[in-house]
Amino acid sequence: MIYAGVDIGGMNIKIGLVDIKGTILADNSIKTDNTKDYKGILEDIVDDIRKLCKHVGADYHDIAGIGIGVPGVVDSRTGTVSYSANLGWRDVPVVHGLEVASGIRAEAANDANCAAWGEYKFGASRSMDNVILVTLGTGVGSGIIIDGRLFDGVASAGGEAGHMIIVKDGKQCNCGLKGCWERYASATALIEQTQEAMDKHPESLMHEIVAENGKISGRTAFIAAERGDKAGKEVVEGYIDYIATGLINIGNIFHPNAIIIGGGISNEGEALIAPLEKKVNDGLLASEHNPKVRIIGASLGNKAGIIGAAALVM
């Protein structure tokens, strides 16, 4: 029995065939053809699934289900995408469309929820029943597992911890609010913080690193900090403090077994995870009386979306 997992984004669609143990048999990435309507895009996906089947020598009819993760508000009960800014979708019956295009049973969920589900079923948080996944990427996403089940609120409209306000009347966010966590803790925000520090510190190593790499990135300040650069260290410390603020809020609200950190920034590993775990547990209410909330790097990397989407139909 094999399953297909689809992780659709505004630019690319990642597609994989996954077995019951969460192992990817084959995967691929195709462009999101924004000239097509949702039906055209779903046909592209099904074509690619057929190709992947041929590639691994599997029969297309052996696919027991297709799961799809969509960036935006996805009502997983009705299989409808209420709204996806990245795809320009509104009230799109993605599950029905995918079933019609493929002839195979389908399920859909928000992309961060899929990643959380993947990490829960096959990744960093196996055997932990209460886990929050936080993805630090272009934005800040979150997926919530409570008592072994994906929780995403009424009409799947919850699970948006990235839009938690941590600085009242703070920086303007695309969502219309001010001071959202994502404005301070995303990779985008880190790049902004790095740029500001570089403007202030012409002596910083960060200038050299940017020159070496051709552009400023979420890695710039971390590399500089590793090399002992003072301004780089300050950026990293400040950024980690912003992440910790939101994680403390999540910890005090949920007190989960663990918070899993995913997204591009999680590649920084222990330089990120160790100080976060200390800051978060120091900040939790009555922390000396309670079990620690572990902070763990995501283990499925950028395949979590594919694996988690496939796990929706397992």
Add this chain to the structure above:
Amino acid sequence: MIYAGVDIGGMNIKIGLVDIKGTILADNSIKTDNTKDYKGILEDIVDDIRKLCKHVGADYHDIAGIGIGVPGVVDSRTGTVSYSANLGWRDVPVVHGLEVASGIRAEAANDANCAAWGEYKFGASRSMDNVILVTLGTGVGSGIIIDGRLFDGVASAGGEAGHMIIVKDGKQCNCGLKGCWERYASATALIEQTQEAMDKHPESLMHEIVAENGKISGRTAFIAAERGDKAGKEVVEGYIDYIATGLINIGNIFHPNAIIIGGGISNEGEALIAPLEKKVNDGLLASEHNPKVRIIGASLGNKAGIIGAAALVM
């Protein structure tokens, strides 16, 4: 079949007999005798339950269970109070102690969780499966109902939305953090905000209202605002904005059916609830695509704790 519900606080203990429909048959309030250890206090409670039985002509042995709500960190699975600052309790086996003292089966939970459970079973949020109760009192408490079950995290250490940071590096909180929601949205915070506005505005009606009532209270600014006082209105608007900030965070994370507002401040009714409902729903992510999160005043008033505690053992 009757049940006893106990709502223990640092100053007083509210005790009631409750039937299966959540109706209070008799209730009472006794002083918390802080000269006694926890066993002595539990004996006081059992004595009072016996008195209440006599009062309503019930047989003590008809009591099917005793539920107790405790301010602090209560592990409801083990029946142990890990920590209660108000009671000065640490690792107190309250359920075992109560069962020994009474000879009746007991259950315990955090007080805000009891209130949430009471409102869910018998009050404002009956028939809603995803509900958050927020109590605006001396502090800000919260209780979380997910899919019809009380959720309080690993070792019951979650459900502490009052200590969500909404103003990074903001006002110092007793918990050790800075900028906790409770420092801005509790009745205590409202009184502080009222005092500050009075100092700035000697012309404000608030001075008269305080003179009339003998002291400044959580009602002062609301009364002044009702009477058209500009400074009073500003205090109320600012305070409601602080409450809304935390509620938006809860809304974006949980997207529940409703958020129930309890605690003393909830007596302000529509002057509080109506602007909160608007601000919160305006602030939620993709709100135009999603069902509204209703904001509702608690309906069990200061009896929610008793009723909810009793409902723990039903």
